[in-house]
Amino acid sequence: MWNAFLEALLLNAGYNASLVAVGAALLGAAAGSSGTFLFLRKRSLVSDALAHSTLPGICLAFMLMVAFGGSGRSLIGLLLGSAFSAGLGALVVHWLSSRTRLPEDAAIGVVLSTFFGFGVVLLTIIQTMRSGYQAGLEGFLLGSTAGMLYEDALLIAVGGALAVLFIILFRRPLTLASFNPEFAATIGVRVRTTDIAMMLLAMAVTVIGLKVVGLVLIVALLVIPPVSARFWTDRVEIVALLAGAFGALAGYLGAALSASAPSMPTGPIIVLVGTSIFIVSFLFAPRRGLLAGLLRRRQAVEALKAEQFISSR
Amino acid sequence: MEQRALEHGYGVEERLQSGECALEVSGLTVTYGEKPALVGVAAQIPSGSMTAIIGPNGAGKSTLLKAALGVVPKSSGTVRVFGEALSRQMHRLAYVPQRASVDWDFPTRVIDVVLMGMYRELGLLRPVRRWHREKALACLQRVDMADFASRQIGQLSGGQQQRVFLARALAQSADLYLLDEPFAGVDAATERAIIDVLKSLQAERRTVVCVHHDLTTVPDYFDRVLFINVRKVAEGSIATTFTAENLQKTYGGRLATTHIDQLRTAV
Numbered sequence: 001m002w003n004a005f006l007e008a009l010l011l012n013a014g015y016n017a018s019l020v021a022v023g024a025a026l027l028g029a030a031a032g033s034s035g036t037f038l039f040l041r042k043r044s045l046v047s048d049a050l051a052h053s054t055l056p057g058i059c060l061a062f063m064l065m066v067a068f069g070g071s072g073r074s075l076i077g078l079l080l081g082s083a084f085s086a087g088l089g090a091l092v093v094h095w096l097s098s099r100t101r102l103p104e105d106a107a108i109g110v111v112l113s114t115f116f117g118f119g120v121v122l123l124t125i126i127q128t129m130r131s132g133y134q135a136g137l138e139g140f141l142l143g144s145t146a147g148m149l150y151e152d153a154l155l156i157a158v159g160g161a162l163a164v165l166f167i168i169l170f171r172r173p174l175t176l177a178s179f180n181p182e183f184a185a186t187i188g189v190r191v192r193t194t195d196i197a198m199m200l201l202a203m204a205v206t207v208i209g210l211k212v213v214g215l216v217l218i219v220a221l222l223v224i225p226p227v228s229a230r231f232w233t234d235r236v237e238i239v240a241l242l243a244g245a246f247g248a249l250a251g252y253l254g255a256a257l258s259a260s261a262p263s264m265p266t267g268p269i270i271v272l273v274g275t276s277i278f279i280v281s282f283l284f285a286p287r288r289g290l291l292a293g294l295l296r297r298r299q300a301v302e303a304l305k306a307e308q309f310i311s312s313r
Numbered sequence: 314m315e316q317r318a319l320e321h322g323y324g325v326e327e328r329l330q331s332g333e334c335a336l337e338v339s340g341l342t343v344t345y346g347e348k349p350a351l352v353g354v355a356a357q358i359p360s361g362s363m364t365a366i367i368g369p370n371g372a373g374k375s376t377l378l379k380a381a382l383g384v385v386p387k388s389s390g391t392v393r394v395f396g397e398a399l400s401r402q403m404h405r406l407a408y409v410p411q412r413a414s415v416d417w418d419f420p421t422r423v424i425d426v427v428l429m430g431m432y433r434e435l436g437l438l439r440p441v442r443r444w445h446r447e448k449a450l451a452c453l454q455r456v457d458m459a460d461f462a463s464r465q466i467g468q469l470s471g472g473q474q475q476r477v478f479l480a481r482a483l484a485q486s487a488d489l490y491l492l493d494e495p496f497a498g499v500d501a502a503t504e505r506a507i508i509d510v511l512k513s514l515q516a517e518r519r520t521v522v523c524v525h526h527d528l529t530t531v532p533d534y535f536d537r538v539l540f541i542n543v544r545k546v547a548e549g550s551i552a553t554t555f556t557a558e559n560l561q562k563t564y565g566g567r568l569a570t571t572h573i574d575q576l577r578t579a580v
Contacts, residue, residue, distance in 0.1 A: 040419065040420075042416075169437060169438070170437065172432060172435065172436075172437055173437070175421075175429075176429055176432060178419070179415060179416075179419050179421065179426075179429070180410065180414070180415045180429075182379065182384050182408075182410050182414060183408060183410055183429070183481075185382075185383070185384050186382050186383075186384060186403070186406060186407075186408040187429070187430070187432045187433060187485070188403070188404075188432060188433055189432065230420060233420065234420045234421070234422065234465040234467075235420055235421065235422065235425070236419075236420050236421055236425075238420075239420050
């Protein structure tokens with residue numbers, strides 16, 4: 001197992017495993033940096049609603065493609081379907097939270113469970129269909145990289161690169177709209193447009209990540225890297241940069257780990273590696289970490305005691 | 314120096330009559346859901362004046378600022394800034410929102426917040442140059458916060474946060490400053506520092522409008538007052554408008570008459 005892991009780590013475990021590792025790393029970088037602004041705008045969970053809303057779209061796209069005589073396996077087709085229903089889910093969340101008295105978290109809960117439930121029903125129907133027997137759609141739930149094609153990896157690479165480019169170009173309006181939207185609006189930032197762009201970005205990352213990480217856990221890749229990065233720095237740009245790096249690391253190590261053992265699901269392993277990065281950050285980050293905080297408090301108490309001791313003499 | 318003194322001597326009321334209006338709203342109505350926040354408010358803020366917006370909680374004071382800035386949509390009414398449509402004069406406005414409206418644990422430093430005030434100059438991609446930093450530092454200097462430039466904003470006290478917000482507005486080099494409760498929850502030293510900066514802005518013939526809560530300081534700090542309670546109650550100079558009658562009308566029976574008398578003697 002250890003040898004297999006090393007092999008995978010060094011991209012020696014064969015063509016497919018290397019492809020998956022590189023793809024997962026690119027996906028992690030895109031998700032981490034996009035997730036930074038969602039996290040700072042306090043909208044991380046909207047991306048979870050987005051992700052769960054993809055399932056009915058995937059299933060309907062499959063059915064549609066089969067109905068038109070295809071095999072239903074075209075990744076682009078399935079992803080287009082997922083993007084469509086994710087967009088619909090996002091619109092419903094937005095509509096519920098802006099037009100009714102429902103708070104956003106409740107709206108997210110409603111949309112997430114409804115869309116996902118509907119998706120599971122469709123998935124079950126597909127599995128009873130003759131052509132659906134080996135559709136492999138359930139791989140979209142937790143990620144499945146077995147049989148990932150070169151084209152799939154290319155799709156992830158291009159999508160990820162576009163997402164990162166977008167963030168670099170629009171870092172200022174993204175920062176302004178996250179920190180102080182009302183002020184941003186008065187200084188020429190189109191806050192609504194920026195918010196929509198932020199959602200589209202999350203949607204793009206979710207959709208391209210479906211194959212590798214799966215829709216149930218993709219939110220982890222959007223949330224854990226920025227939250228971990230926040231422990232190490234007090235500057236937005238560096239948070240985004242570090243989050244990208246952490247995401248890439250989690251994707252790469254996770255993919256290598258899952259390639260080194262038979263039938264290990266890629267998504268959950270990537271998420272667990274991300275969690276380890278989070279735990280290390282949370283414990284050992286120099287200023288905001290738990291240990292640093294404890295140490296500071298102890299030093300302060302000691303200093304106070306020493307002062308009292310001196311003044312009591 | 315004499316030139317400036319002369320210019321400053323040119324009275325606010327005269328300028329209003331000559332039609333120099335920094336901010337003019339008419340028939341302004343804003344509703345949140347079914348609840349009206351402002352109804353048919355008309356107001357004229359003369360250029361170079363220093364105006365307090367006064368009214369009880371929920372009177373729509375903050376909403377008036379936000380509607381004037383286009384941050385919240387208005388149901389009806391018009392806003393004109395320096396005689397033109399808001400969109401054409403937006404760059405001459407600087408807004409200082411309530412301190413509590415942002416998350417102060419946001420990963421950014423004091424100087425970066427001030428640089429946000431220069432977004433119009435910097436745009437999407439222009440790099441931050443030395444003169445940008447120098448301007449930001451000068452703005453921080455003006456509010457006595459230059460030593461804190463590289464601090465994380467989460468480490469600031471309430472008064473320091475308010476001063477950083479003011480510095481960001483200064484960095485905008487605006488002609489009309491709209492401040493939402495700049496004195497809320499700050500200590501006496503900060504209040505002094507802020508009012509000094511606002512007075513110096515007025516000395517440069519810029520226009521200042523503050524949502525203000527402390528009635529006792531109104532005559533000291535401002536030269537004009539706008540009373541609102543969903544509708545406009547009164548507006549005008551302190552001498553003519555800051556009266557017991559208007560206070561009573563704005564606050565209803567909630568303000569004791571003796572309290573109002575105390576305020577009047579302060580005028």
